[in-house]
Amino acid sequence: MEQSSPCPLCAHEHSEAYASDRRRDYLQCQRCDLVWVPARFHLSEEAERAEYDLHQNRVDDPSYRRFLSRLAQPLVRQLPDACQGLDFGCGPGPALAAMLSEAGHNMALYDLFYADDRSVLNREFDFITATEVVEHLSQPGEVLSGLWRQLRPGGCLGVMTKLVRSREAFEGWHYKNDPTHISFFSRSSWQWWAGEYGAELQFHGDDAMLLLKAQV
DSSP: OOOOOOOTTTOOSOEEEEEEOSSOEEEEETTTOOEEOOGGGOOOHHHHHHHHHTOOOOTTOHHHHHHHHHHHHHHHHHSOSSOEEEEETOOSSOHHHHHHHHTTOEEEEEBTTTBOOGGGGGSOEEEEEEESOGGGOSSHHHHHHHHHHHEEEEEEEEEEOOOBOOHHHHHTOGGGGSTTOOEEOBHHHHHHHHHHHTOEEEEETTTEEEEEOOOO
């Protein structure tokens, strides 16, 4: 098992072996607690896209909308009227963007594979969503830092991802078995990140987080 590698969230040099299965090894950062898959186990872009193409997430699917409402509902309660938002990693069926548009907000889309309009990554927004995205990132620290810079003062970053709870639970966790999932956050990972960026952190349920940027 690979023993150490710089953390892709906080760049800390000290990591330890966390788990191993028949497919991959997993390391854990000793500063921010991120668990991640070493780069040698990552899929190629072609193989990653092929996995995503298997997903059947339709904009009008009621069950998919119920799933996304775990983030959408607390986010909408947080936002003033008619905000400018970005759905980062929207996928082929941007249901969350549709839901937020229906709530009166103006939405832009970005997805590396399905909506690769990089001009939106140079704009500022009142809020940004990343639902079931951060677990796919090979460099989550770099991506989250970039999204945070795009938020206007008083803005909100909304994230959905399943959280690591313990080493014992991780070993039998279905979420780690998806070959496109390579970065696994815990509550303490988000608490570390919020502290570094001066964000107010809210947990909503088991897998939704709001990170609020201070008014300046």
